Amino acid sequence: MGNPRDECPGRGQDRSASGPREDNTASVSDRLMSAATRLFAERGYERTSVREIVQAAGVTKGAMYHYFASKDDLLFAVYERVLAMQMRRLEEFASDEGPIAERLREAAADVVRTTVENLEDTVIFQRSLHMLSPERQNEVRKERRSYHERFREMIEEGQHSGVFRTDIPADIVVTQYFGAVHHLGMWYRPDGELSGAAVGDHFAHLLLNGLRP
Amino acid sequence: MGNPRDECPGRGQDRSASGPREDNTASVSDRLMSAATRLFAERGYERTSVREIVQAAGVTKGAMYHYFASKDDLLFAVYERVLAMQMRRLEEFASDEGPIAERLREAAADVVRTTVENLEDTVIFQRSLHMLSPERQNEVRKERRSYHERFREMIEEGQHSGVFRTDIPADIVVTQYFGAVHHLGMWYRPDGELSGAAVGDHFAHLLLNGLRP
Amino acid sequence: MGNPRDECPGRGQDRSASGPREDNTASVSDRLMSAATRLFAERGYERTSVREIVQAAGVTKGAMYHYFASKDDLLFAVYERVLAMQMRRLEEFASDEGPIAERLREAAADVVRTTVENLEDTVIFQRSLHMLSPERQNEVRKERRSYHERFREMIEEGQHSGVFRTDIPADIVVTQYFGAVHHLGMWYRPDGELSGAAVGDHFAHLLLNGLRP
Amino acid sequence: MGNPRDECPGRGQDRSASGPREDNTASVSDRLMSAATRLFAERGYERTSVREIVQAAGVTKGAMYHYFASKDDLLFAVYERVLAMQMRRLEEFASDEGPIAERLREAAADVVRTTVENLEDTVIFQRSLHMLSPERQNEVRKERRSYHERFREMIEEGQHSGVFRTDIPADIVVTQYFGAVHHLGMWYRPDGELSGAAVGDHFAHLLLNGLRP
DNA sequence: GATGAATGAGGTTTCATTCAT
DNA sequence: AATGAATGAAACCTCATTCAT
The missing domain is CATH 1.10.10.60 (Homeodomain-like)
Known part of the structure; x- marks a missing residue:
């Protein structure tokens, strides 16, 4: 220039x-x-x-x-930062007080809000995992899995206590929900008509409805 | 030498x-x-x-x-083949006879089955859109949008006829559902314990539940 | 420039x-x-x-x-050319007619002449073997060994027929001689006072003397 | 991070x-x-x-x-250490008492033993001279030359006193011998069947035989 | 004496694409 | 319709060395 x-x-x-x-x-x-x-x-x-x-x-x-040892290393560092941030947020909501349905609703809505606020990270997350070395892909997947599990525990808690229906495996619910969340990076535009909070509310609403017995 | x-x-x-x-x-x-x-x-x-x-x-x-004019052109050809195939399938289910809830349930389950049967295509679809030229990205997005719209119409049909709840925009329902579907490529493994049909049933079940008034 | x-x-x-x-x-x-x-x-x-x-x-x-697949590959190609050429020359002399002492003397003198005429190759040969991949180093060493063996056979032939002394292993004689030959690249200068032929005669002379019973 | x-x-x-x-x-x-x-x-x-x-x-x-001022400087330091050590050893043998043939034989055998005991140095010596700056290459060559000359003097002493043949220039004998010695680094393996002393004896034997009138 | 962050030049290789045949 | 040699640009990375602390 x-x-x-x-x-x-x-x-x-x-x-x-x-x-x-x-x-x-x-x-x-x-x-x-x-x-x-x-x-x-x-x-x-x-x-x-x-x-x-x-x-x-x-x-x-x-x-x-x-x-950074390599370009790959830099990408991995970005992944780690995002993962750590997401896990921290989830822990906050999950360990709150209150009825399980409420805690799940709020965590579900928050994960959408956070995702929308860090849309760049989400885009990278989805698109570039395959560019990491196989070992690091595994590392990311492992952390991601433990994140999902924290979420799944909440759903199972609700199932055991009878507020959520039990004819759909909690696993499926989680992957379905996070699939939708990860996909936000593909269509959500900050300058569109829906705020992140609005999308989060709708998503959470739909999730909770789906879980009603 | x-x-x-x-x-x-x-x-x-x-x-x-x-x-x-x-x-x-x-x-x-x-x-x-x-x-x-x-x-x-x-x-x-x-x-x-x-x-x-x-x-x-x-x-x-x-x-x-x-x-093929270029490597990009080859990628685009793959996209076109996938898009055409998906649209064809959806049309078949959407234009079936029967109550809207049933038609939606079957289309929703089928899209999962088809996705799982063509997992490679799905993986590429998600991962490589950004490698196309901007013009072609738009072309793909346009076709994709019209696919979503066909799906949305079914939901709206149910909403108008009172079998689906109306407090969640049909658009949101569609993007949430397809987000989950596209995400299959990231976690579904054909050699896992769940068949594509089983996942499709669960996904469709969850969708329909969520839409109950 | x-x-x-x-x-x-x-x-x-x-x-x-x-x-x-x-x-x-x-x-x-x-x-x-x-x-x-x-x-x-x-x-x-x-x-x-x-x-x-x-x-x-x-x-x-x-x-x-x-x-060439790599810079290394190019170096290897140079090695192969040199090895092939040397082996061809040696075969010619070794398979000549005449008393073994004469055949050895001529082969020994020739290897010096050839070396001096291709001094660049010799310099590279000595200096850069360690830059090849381990596999290719082995390949070169193997070819080189079979070259040495051809030479050793001549010495053993003389030892068996009684014209060469037997109290020094033929192997040692060969490595000593080729050590000196390979070393030519470190000191021989074409514009010096000794011709390659002269050095070859002296070297061969010294070798034959050393082998006298 | x-x-x-x-x-x-x-x-x-x-x-x-x-x-x-x-x-x-x-x-x-x-x-x-x-x-x-x-x-x-x-x-x-x-x-x-x-x-x-x-x-x-x-x-x-x-x-x-x-x-060390540079990497080159470090290499040079290695060269100097080796050169000094070799010169010291040669002086010891050359200045011994006894008939010239014996002194030469022992010096010749010792240089092999020392070389074998310091094989790493020898390998570097041969391989890396060209990595020094031209000035330092000259410095090394000069020291090396004076080393060779000390050896050559012994051969000439024997030629003058009639115990060594004179039809081969002492120079040629020296370069041939040291060529073989320097080459040890390329083939000698400490875990092989020949000890350094054995190789030294054979080499010296061959040298002395070659010099017999 | 010693540190380690930062430099800047250069290294090898890969790759989509073109074009004469 | 098909070939494959050749292009030229750009990619990632390494490394000896310097210098403020």
């Missing part, structure tokens, strides 16, 4: 002369993670080059490889 | 000496489409090189570029 | 504008092999970049990777 | 958490030299990164650059 040399890889500074988009006061690795998150969501992991990431983060390639 | 290295994978002759995996009697473009479908589902669009596709299909690169 | 862009990798043509040094009528892979041989001998395998090789050969990087 | 990735090999801390292989009580520069010697011999100078060396030595990069 403004300089024909910008596109010549390996020539001169890695850091583009024209200002990077990420906050220069944040730590190098934070800047990298947020630049990567934005770009991965925007055009996909493979379509995003390391050069673009470091340019957007305003750091050099060398610096990036100082903090 | 002195000649293209025949023994080196993918160098020299495109066509591998050891037999390719696709049926040699099928037409060249069919062989390409099925090799591409398999590989795209297996390792993703971007991780699959044109060389691998033509090798698996047992044709040469030149032949591929004779039938 | 003459153009500041020459050093900007990945920009414009791979093929340098300034004329390449290799004969433009030879086949691409021959041009690559001779450019590589010269450069590997001059500055070593690792100090030679693929860019330099293709530039010297007057071809593009892509073309090189069309014929 | 957010910090240099400690768990990633070579990223973050240079010093590996799991113990390095070199003796922790030795001086920093000794540890570096012995780690470097081992690694250079194992995989070659160019395949060995500074990171690997400091990791193996259990020190940080900064520390290395405190003691």
Whole structure:
């Protein structure tokens, strides 16, 4: 931009002369993670080059490889951040007081709200899992599974106490619900007519209805 | 030495000496489409090189570029085939006779069965949309939308006739349901304990329950 | 050279504008092999970049990777050419008529002459074996061993027939002799005062003397 | 995340958490030299990164650059150590009492034994000379030459006194012999059936035989 | 003496595509 | 209709070294 040399890889500074988009006061690795998150969501992991990431983060390639072993490693770091955040939120709702139906409704609505608020993460999550190494895919799946299980426990609690119907396996309910949630990244647009909270309420409503005996 | 290295994978002759995996009697473009479908589902669009596709299909690169303008074009062809097939199935169920609740239940269960039977297509569908050119993404989205609309009409029909509740927008119901369906590719394993039909029944059951007034 | 862009990798043509040094009528892979041989001998395998090789050969990087799977592969091709040539020469002398002492003397002198005439190959041979993959190192060592064995047979023939002394294992004699031969690349200079033939005569003389009973 | 990735090999801390292989009580520069010697011999100078060396030595990069100006400098230090040691050994034998044939025989056998005992040094010596700067290559060659000359003097002494034949230039004899010695690193294996002393005896025997008038 | 984050240049390789035959 | 050699751009990553602390 403004300089024909910008596109010549390996020539001169890695850091583009024209200002990077990420906050220069944040730590190098934070800047990298947020630049990567934005770009991965925007055009996909493979379509995003390391050069673009470091340019957007305003750091050099060398610096990036100082903090992350590979591009793959950076993607994994994004996954871990999202997973940790989601688990934290779920725990809060799940451990609340109150009747199980209410706790489930609120957790279900919240997971939609959170997803919508972090839509970029969700898009990446769905689209790029297969770009991780098999080992890391497994790691992500494992964490994801334990997340689902926390949710399933709530449903089973309701089934045991008789407020939820029992003729549908809790597992199926969970995967169905999270399928819908993960899919939000494919169609939800923040500038559309429905707020995240509204979608969350509807989704939760539908879920609870479905579980009525 | 002195000649293209025949023994080196993918160098020299495109066509591998050891037999390719696709049926040699099928037409060249069919062989390409099925090799591409398999590989795209297996390792993703971007991780699959044109060389691998033509090798698996047992044709040469030149032949591929004779039938498809580009790699992108091949992906689009896969999308079109899937979309056409899904629309055809839905039409069949939607235009059946019988009470709307039954027609919806059967269509909903069928879409799961079909999805499970063509899991590779589903995986690609979800994962690789962003690799198409923006124009083609729009084209796919448009076809997809009209598919959803056909489904939505059934729900609205039930709402108008009073068999489904009306406090949840039909749109939301549709996206929630298809979100779950598309997500099947991420977790369903044909060798697991649940058959596609069983999952379809549960999903449809849950959907219908949720719609009860 | 003459153009500041020459050093900007990945920009414009791979093929340098300034004329390449290799004969433009030879086949691409021959041009690559001779450019590589010269450069590997001059500055070593690792100090030679693929860019330099293709530039010297007057071809593009892509073309090189069309014929050779990797830089390593190119080095291996050089090894194979040298090994084949040496074996051919040795066979000629070994299968001659005449008394064994004479046949050995001539083969021994010839191997020096040939080595000196292909000093670049020898330098590479000695210096860069460890840059091949372990499998290929083994392949080279195996061929090399069978070469040595052919030579050893001649010595044993002389030992059995009583013209050579038997108190030194033929193996030791061979490794000692070839050690000296391989080492030529480290000190022999074509513009020095000794011709290759002269060195060969001396070496052979010393060898035969050492074997006198 | 957010910090240099400690768990990633070579990223973050240079010093590996799991113990390095070199003796922790030795001086920093000794540890570096012995780690470097081992690694250079194992995989070659160019395949060995500074990171690997400091990791193996259990020190940080900064520390290395405190003691050695560059990687090249470290290699040169290895060369100097070897050269000094070899010269010291040769002097001992050359200045012994006794008939020249005996002194030569013992020196010749000893140089083989020493070489075999320090095989790593020999491997590096042969393989990596071309990685030094031209000035340092010359320095090494000069020292090496003076070493050869000390050896040659012994041969000439024997030629003048009539115990060695004179129809082969002493120079040729020396280069032939040391060629064989340097080559030991390419084939000698400590776990083979021949001891270093045995090889030394055979080599010396062959040399002396060759020199008989 | 010692650290380790950061640099910046360069490395090898891959790949979709073209085109003369 | 089909070939396969050749292209050229860009990709990811490594590495010796420096320097503020």
